[in-house]
Amino acid sequence: MEDIFAVPLFGGHILSVITFLPIIGAFVLLFLKNERAARWFALSVTVIDFILVIPVVCTFDVTAHGMQFVERYSWIPSFNIQYYLGVDGISVLFVFLTALVGWVCVLASWTAIEKKVREFMVSLLVIQGAMLGVFVDLDFFLFYMFWEAMLIPMYLIIGVWGGPRRIYSALKFFLYTLAGSVLLLVGIIAVYFKGGGPSIYRP
């Protein structure tokens, strides 16, 4: 078992692959016209994503408390913004949960969604990628981007495919979470200027 995973998965970029696969899948899905194909495509992407998460959970070193599968590059050096991904014991289970929920959601909307199937699947894939991004990202800037990116597809899912009072509920959801996002931004800026680095992980 150990030997199979001795080689770093995807050259050490496994978390990037997991996070961006649904988002790239969403872009590809925009060009599919057929509704049936859209369902099968979304299912394939989410199932592949789930399969990719399994080795991350299985090879996770339970004896270490630090970040694992780390990818860390300088992104915008003048503002000290990094591309910094990793999972520790706190986030790895939720990466797994998100990947599991992803393909079940596609199955759950197989026949329940009748109109604008392709657009719905695009929303599902985008929110999937954003949620994975929130759990694996360790840089303030990128974390905030993913946090915000979750909001829009969820607003659309409620507001377009929801029940009779969907506009009211979607707006309520949006306003609440937007208020939260503004405060999050203020908090992040406060911590950023106080010092201590741009990472949300403080070992």
Next chain:
Amino acid sequence: MHYAFPFQAFVFVLFFIVFAIKVPMFPFHTWLPDAHVEAPTAGSIILAGVLLKMGTYGFLRFSLPMFPEASRFFSTPIIILSVIAIIYGAFLAYAQDDMKRLVAYSSISHMGYITLALFLFNKRGIEGGMLQMFNHGITTSALFLCVGIIYERTHTRDLRRYGWAAKYVPFYAFFLFILTLASVGFPTTNGFMGELLVLLGAYENYRPLVFFLAIGILTGVAYMVWMFLRLSFVPLGGPSGGGEEGPRHKVWDLNFRETVAVLAFIAFVFLVGLRPAPFLAIMNESVNHLLSRVAG
């Protein structure tokens, strides 16, 4: 990097509001039932399964390690808010006739256990809280999936119009029964392990808390079992039912696609329930490290 206390307190409160909206904690919870009731099934699953966990994940990633003194300072009010959420959410759930609204209010109650557990600052509490985060993601997602499956057939979520599911859709009723047990924390299901750890952590920290948790658990049993009974067996008021005539007729049982989706969740109900050790082992070292920073 260690911040001075006034700064910690200021930023802690900012982050607290952000995450409390997301969780959602009392009194920021009013968006959740509306969003759940109107969202399509997949939207509810994502919301309950993952989006709510973002709030508690935020507490674990930001609040506790970055602002440990402020976390300790504010732990009592947060525990009080959590207790209110547990009991208030449970009673609200008990009063619902709409299935989705019922599960949504039960989410508020269950998320209350998690926020309470995280601010106990002992190992059982935090591990129990994290395990409950995972469990809630599994069980509540599966419950929303089940509500969506029956809604697709009958186009109503009004429990007063249901009955006899155990007779007409036996597989569906069987799976719903397992999920009901998981939701109330029956031994051998995932909910039991999580709730047990939370209770132990609460007992270790401040004994009277266990009393309030017990009220929440008992009310939880009441509303979940009552929902299952109203859906699956003779509705209250006799075979003809107390309510108006509704879709109390034969609908088709689970198809292959739906069975796979439900079983994916049920597998984890028993995996965590019967063998929680690997799930606790994976978080063990990180929780130790977190505690070493928070306990100060």
